[in-house]
Amino acid sequence: SQKIEQNSEALNIQEGKTATLTCNYTNYSPAYLQWYRQDPGRGPVFLLLIRENEKEKRKERLKVTFDTTLKQSLFHITASQPADSATYLCAPAGNTPLVFGKGTRLSVIA
Amino acid sequence: DAGVIQSPRHEVTEMGQEVTLRCKPISGHNSLFWYRQTMMRGLELLIYFNNNVPIDDSGMPEDRFSAKMPNASFSTLKIQPSEPRDSAVYFCASSPKERYNEQFFGPGTRLTVL
Numbered sequence: 001s002q003k004i005e006q007n008s009e010a011l012n013i014q015e016g017k018t019a020t021l022t023c024n025y026t027n028y029s030p031a032y033l034q035w036y037r038q039d040p041g042r043g044p045v046f047l048l049l050i051r052e053n054e055k056e057k058r059k060e061r062l063k064v065t066f067d068t069t070l071k072q073s074l075f076h077i078t079a080s081q082p083a084d085s086a087t088y089l090c091a092p093a094g095n096t097p098l099v100f101g102k103g104t105r106l107s108v109i110a
Numbered sequence: 111d112a113g114v115i116q117s118p119r120h121e122v123t124e125m126g127q128e129v130t131l132r133c134k135p136i137s138g139h140n141s142l143f144w145y146r147q148t149m150m151r152g153l154e155l156l157i158y159f160n161n162n163v164p165i166d167d168s169g170m171p172e173d174r175f176s177a178k179m180p181n182a183s184f185s186t187l188k189i190q191p192s193e194p195r196d197s198a199v200y201f202c203a204s205s206p207k208e209r210y211n212e213q214f215f216g217p218g219t220r221l222t223v224l
Binding site: 032034041042043044045046049089091093096097098099100101102103 | 114143152153155158166201203211212213214215216217218
C-alpha cells in the first residue's frame with residue numbers, strides 16, 4: 001500500500017535560518033506532489049504543487065524539490081520567521097486523490 | 111468568497127447517538143472530499159464526490175458511516191450509531207474542475223463521542 005513518511009515529527013529552528021522538511025513515499029509513482037500548511041484548529045491550506053517533470057518550484061521564500069528517483073520531496077523555507085510556525089503536510093497525487101503524510105510540526109524560535 | 115463552510119464546529123455526543131456533519135463547498139467547485147484527522151492516523155480520506163456523485167468511498171471505516179451530496183452546494187456525513195473511537199476532527203474540502211487536486215479545506219468539525 002502507499003506509504004508517505006515525513007521523517008521529522010517536529011523541527012525547531014532559529015529565526016532567519018532555512019528550514020528543510022522531508023517527504024518520502026513508497027509503493028507509489030505520483031504525477032505531482034503538493035505541500036499544505038496547517039495551523040492549530042484550522043484546516044490545511046494549499047501552498048505549492050510540483051509536477052514529476054519539474055525538479056524545483058519556488059514561491060516567495062518557499063522552495064520545493066521533487067526527486068522521482070529517490071521518491072522524495074524537500075520543502076525549504078528560507079529566512080524563516082516565527083509566523084512560519086505550523087504543521088506542514090506533503091501529499092503526493094496522481095490519478096487518485098491526495099494521500100497526506102502525517103506532517104512535520106515546525107517551530108521557528110525568535 | 112466565504113470558503114468552505116462546515117457545521118457544527120464542535121459536537122459532543124454520547125455513544126450510540128446519531129451524528130450529522132454538514133458541509134457547503136465553495137461555489138463553482140465540482141469535487142468534494144470528506145477527511146478525518148487524528149493524532150494517530152493523520153489526515154485520512156473517507157469519501158469524495160465529483161459532480162455530486164460518490165466516486166470512491168473505500169476510506170469509509172464501516173457501515174456506520176454514510177455520506178450524501180444531494181446538490182452541488184451541500185453534503186452531509188452521518189455516523190449512526192456513533193462510538194468513542196469516532197472522536198476526531200472531520201474536514202470537508204472542495205476543489206475546482208481545472209485544479210482538481212488543489213483542495214480548499216473547511217475549518218473542520220471536532221467530534222467527541224463520550
